[in-house]
Amino acid sequence: MAEGQDGYVGLNVGGRIFKTSRTTLLADPDSFFSALLDGDIPSARDDQGNILIDQDGEIFRHVLNFMRYRELVLPEGFKEYGALKRQADFFQLESLKSSIERPMQVDGSEAVGLMCPDGKVFHTTREILMRGENSYFTRMLSKDSTVARDLQGNYYLKGISSELLQQAISYLTHGGILTPIDDFSVLNNSYGIG
Structure with missing residues (x-):
């Protein structure tokens, strides 16, 4: 050799x-x-x-x-x-x-991946997640964050259902809830938005 x-x-x-x-x-x-x-x-x-x-x-x-x-x-x-x-x-x-993680694009911006315990992954932008002032997401995206990430760079969100995460992203994206939530306090308590 x-x-x-x-x-x-x-x-x-x-x-x-x-x-x-x-x-x-x-x-x-x-x-x-x-x-x-x-x-x-x-x-x-x-x-x-x-x-x-x-x-x-x-x-x-x-x-x-x-x-x-x-x-x-x-x-x-x-x-x-x-x-x-x-x-x-x-x-x-x-x-x-x-x-190998290829950054995804959402509306021309680099996407942030959020993974629920059931394995579903949602992609949105950093800009959208930062709309909730002092929310879980703003803390998650800070440089001092301790939120675990998988090999593809998705943030792993413990104890949150896919449906609730979808509502949180919808709320931040559109400024309101598009479909009814049975317990709005869960959204507020979990993510500090709403």
């Missing part, structure tokens, strides 16, 4: 050279890299002995950082989610695929 005496492996991905440890590449035992380093996948080499991989080197740096840190951290304004997902598929990194 293109492994140097220092235990590092050289990769030439789309013309960009990367040097990383064998340990990093073997972090996921079911990945392309495990098969590659075990010799199960034939590999061509460049003039310096680096393993040639026909993928986008700019995107690959994010893949490599994910394998190093076991966390996907993308730069502000990243937009190449499709290319990143294709590389996650190519390199057989299921954990990376499940970590």
Whole structure:
């Protein structure tokens, strides 16, 4: 393999050279890299002995950082989610695929996902959620928030039904309730709106 005496492996991905440890590449035992380093996948080499991989080197740096840190951290304004997902598929990194979150758009604004205990997810905008002054949502969106989030970045709302959350979003969006609620005090007590 293109492994140097220092235990590092050289990769030439789309013309960009990367040097990383064998340990990093073997972090996921079911990945392309495990098969590659075990010799199960034939590999061509460049003039310096680096393993040639026909993928986008700019995107690959994010893949490599994910394998190093076991966390996907993308730069502000990243937009190449499709290319990143294709590389996650190519390199057989299921954990990376499940970590890729593409910000949704609602009316041209970045969406905020809210997930109920029953698994239903609602999307709305930060602007709409901030309309309820001193509400649960404004606290949830603050930088000091302790509200848990899933791998897709959706906020997990404990103890609230999908129907009630739908009413809360409707209230903030339209300035009033569109359908009757049996117990309006629950909405007020849960979210501080109304």
